[in-house]
Amino acid sequence: MGTNKIGLIIRREYLTRVRKKSFILMSLLGPLIMAGVLTFALWTSLEESEDQKVLVVDDNYPFFENLDGSSKLTYNIMDVSLTQGEALLEVSDYTALLYLPKNILQSKSGQLIFKKQPSIKVQRQIEQNIQQYLELSKLKEFNISEVDYRRLKAPFDLLTFQFKGAGAEAEETNILPAIVGLVFGILIYFFIFMYSVQVMRGVIEEKTNRIIEVMISSVKPFQLMMGKIIGVGAVGLTQFALWILLTIVLAVGGQFAILANKYDASQVKTPMTELVQQQVDQEQALNLTQLSQKDNLFNKIRRVNFPVMIAVFLFYFLGGYLLYSALMAAVGSAVDNDTDTQQFIFPITFPLLLAYILSFSVFENPSSDMAVWLSIIPLTSPVIMMIRVAVGIESADMWQVYLSMALLIGSFLGAVWMSGKIYRVGILMYGKKPTLREILKWINY
Amino acid sequence: MNYILEGKNINKYYGNFKVLNEVSIAIPEGQIFGLLGPNGAGKTTLIRTLTQITAPDLGEILYKGHPLKSFKSSEFGYLPEERGLYRKMKVGEQALYLCQIKGLDKKDALAKLKPWFEKLEMESWWNKKVEELSKGMQQKLQFAITVAHNPKLLILDEPFSGFDPVNTETIKNHILDLKDAGTTIVFSTHNMASVEELCQNITLINRGENILSGSVSEIRKSFSKSLFQIQFKGSKVAFANALGFQFEIDEIFETSDHTNATVLAHQGVGSKELLSSLIQHVELISFQEKLPSMNDIFIDLIGRPQSESV
Structure with a gap:
């Protein structure tokens, strides 16, 4: 019977929230904005609205x-x-004039005179076309075959490794996992904050609506509080899942649409591929979508273990959310309206805010003492541990993860217990805003 | 008498403030029982301890003779004085939800709500949002939700507040119907006229202490100030002479064919002595003891916090 009642409460809390226009809007807008920004960035770099018809004035014709x-x-x-060319440009439908001067091999430059500013991408393409053309002609001049030339080209990447002592496998460092960790950490901060405040608002709403006494004549205050916390938490998870799903669909869809439309396979040659590659790399880091343009993309993020990251995210989101939302439920029960909450919200959310601010320095130095401590203390661990886990934790330091998880579980159980005590008294108290001391006394009522 | 719910020597503190001090209450099964007291007397706290919403610090609560361990939401119906609804929810959805958390399944809840929506003429509200309803309409909806699951014990805290006279009458009749169907009703109010009309037994508390308990008719008798209302034909002088020193005329006036008098009996004498002295001297038309109203008793007692019992 009891669990059935909690189930009904969870269901109501969940359904009334996911049916809200604001939830649907947030679920759609979040990924739309994320994917939109990324797609727009890619689009502006690739898209050329008009075909370019370029009049080439070649002083070395032909x-x-x-x-x-x-x-x-x-x-x-x-x-x-050049003068004749300019005259022709004026009367014709040429969009630009490319002037390649007599001494082009020495000056290594030309001029592009346009009617309407062409995109940087077009300028790059023209540069690349001329450069390749010049290279090929030089190859002929020096009698080098194109195959030989390709062999001569030696691309080089610098991979960095942290020394782990002789014999131990050195660990490759990579900025990307840290970025992924930072993004996850900020997501956790954002979700915990947003949804624990929703719990508090819900409690205040029930109190000001005066439905609270009707409710607790049918269910125990603790059931009502836990039902609300779990229901709102489920809304948070739903939103997270929707964001991830929609972002992947939108980002992949959007980017493929652009890439497929604008450039056929033969068109995606070396220079363009590099450009696309850079874009895609950035997106990979930012939105975690797995856009499979090139194999080496996966090489770059091969150190990010996404299943582990998602699992750790879920654990720390749920743990952190339960901890903070229980405290927020207690705050909500103690006051009559939103404006009275400020003095209590600040001290409670301060560690969370601190974790968020310090996450950027943890991002730069994930193995510092500060990072270790913040990743163990329950109020800051959800945000900070995400970054540390993303970067990778040595097996010798795994006890820190276990300790952090155990402390988080212990403290949310403690917070739920304490808040339950405060809540059951607070929800029936109206009138004067209580002081923190009075609230703490309620635990013993 | 069979008591459905009993509270014995209940003590409740809020911090250092003692809200209830050794309060006892016994609610007979199948009756309408009045819980009376001025604002701040501790009525709501007493109801909350009786319903297990808050636990008493000391004292015992018995339900049908056995200690009450947890709130029996399927058997209790409680309409708190401070009552509200989820404003954004639809009426029907909300009624179903509130019935379901009392332990009804959805089908059962629907079947039990429907007749009440018909009786109270609320069918057309089902798909409206609660915030679209007037205060009075919300009160009606809350009443229907409280009683829909056929509770054995119904606790109504100021059930008539917010109702116009027509709706008050409707709700009053439904309360009487419920009593006739076997429901025990605890009725907490300041409205003494409705107490006299509805309740058989009452408990009056003030400042967290028992002041008075018993049946309404006995309480009124016991608070009688020995005033008698007499209608007679005959001489006023003869009437006054007949009273002698033991009785005193409080009020007297003549109508076209008879005289009305209110007589106060002094200590130690009552209706027997009064009747026997009068009957030889005047022609009596009617004779009755004038009982104080519950309102008089309430006002009389609230100034005096010491305990009395009948």
């Missing part, structure tokens, strides 16, 4: 005779002077 563009970027090589 040196650039075989210059090739793409379907969107066509070159028309002409044996005219």
Whole structure:
């Protein structure tokens, strides 16, 4: 019977919230904004609204005779002077004039005269086209085959490793897991804060509505409090799941649409691929979507163990949320209206805020003493431990994780117990705003 | 007498403040029972301890003779004085929810709510939001929700507040119907007229202490100031002479065919002595003891906190 009642309360708390327009809006807008920003960034760097038809004035005509563009970027090589070219540009539908001067091999530069500013991407493509053209012609000049030239090209990446003592496998350091950890940590901060405040609001609402006494004539105050906490927590998890899912769908969908439309496979050549690659790398770090453009993407994030990260996220979100929401439920029960909550909210959420602020320095130095302590103390551990776990914790330090988890469980059980005591008295108290001392006395009522 | 709910020597503190001091109450089964007291007397706290919403610091609560361990929400119906609803929820959804948390399943709750929605003419409200209802409409809805699950014990804290006279009458009749159907009703109020009309037994508390308990008719008799109302035909002088020193005329006036008098009896004499002295001298039309109203008793007692019992 008791559990059935909690179930009914959870169901009501959950359904009334997920049915709200604001929840649906937040669930859609969150990922839309995230994916939108990312897609927009990619789009602005790739998208060219107009086809470019470029009049090429080649002072060395017919040196650039075989210059090739793409379907969107066509070159028309002409044996005219710059003045003639400019005159032609004025009367024709050419969008720009590319001037390649006589001494181009020495000056290594040309001029682009446009009617309407072309995108940086177009400028890059023109640069790349000319550069490749010049390279190929030089290869011919020095009698080097293209195959040999490709062999000569030696791409180089610097991978950094932390020394773990002789014989021990050195650990590769990588900024990416730390970024992922920071994002998860900030998400935890955001979710704990948002949803524990919702618990408090819900309690105050029941109190000011005066439905509280009707409710507790049917269920125990503790059942009502736990039902609310669990129901609101489930809303938080739903929102998180929706965000992740929608972000993946939107980001992958959006980016593929752009990439597929604008560039056919043959078009994605070396220079473009690099550009795309950079974009994709950034997105990978930011929104955690697994956009499978290139294999080496996965190499870059291979140190981020996503299943572990999600599991740790769920644990610390739930633990942190239970801890903070229980405290917030106690605050809600003790006051009559939102404005009275300020003096209590600040001291309670201060450690959470501190964890958020310090997360950036933990991000820079995840194995500092401060990071270790903050990741063990229950009020700050949910945010900080995310970053440490993302970066990777040595097996010798695993006790810190276990201690942190045990402390978190212990403290949320303690908080739930204490808040339950305060709550059952507070919800029936109206009128004068109680002091913290009075509230603590309620524990013994 | 069979008591459905008893509270014995209940003590309750809020901090150092003693809200209830050795309060006892016994509610007979199948009656309408009045719990009376001025504002701040401790009525609500007493109800909360009786319903196990808060535990007493000392004292015992018996339900049908056995210690009450936990709130029997399926058998109790409680309409608190401070009552409200979830404003954003729809009426029907809310009624179902509040019945379900009392232990009814959804089908059962629906079947039990429907007749009440019909009786109270609320069918058209089902899909409205609570915030669209007037205060009086919300009170009606709350009453229906409180009684829908057929509780054996119904505790109503100021059930008529917020109602117009027409609705007050409707609710009063439903309360009487419930009593006839076997429901025990605890009725907490300041409205003494409705206590006289509805309750058989009462307990009056003030400042957290028992002041008075017993049946309404006996209490009124015991608070009688030995005033008698007499209608007679005959001479006023003869009437006054007949009274002698043991009785005193409080009020007297003549109508066209008879005289009305109110007589105060002095200590040690009563209706027997008064009747026997009068009957030889005047023609009596009617003779009755004038009992104080519950309102008079209430006002009389609240100034005097010492305990009395009948």
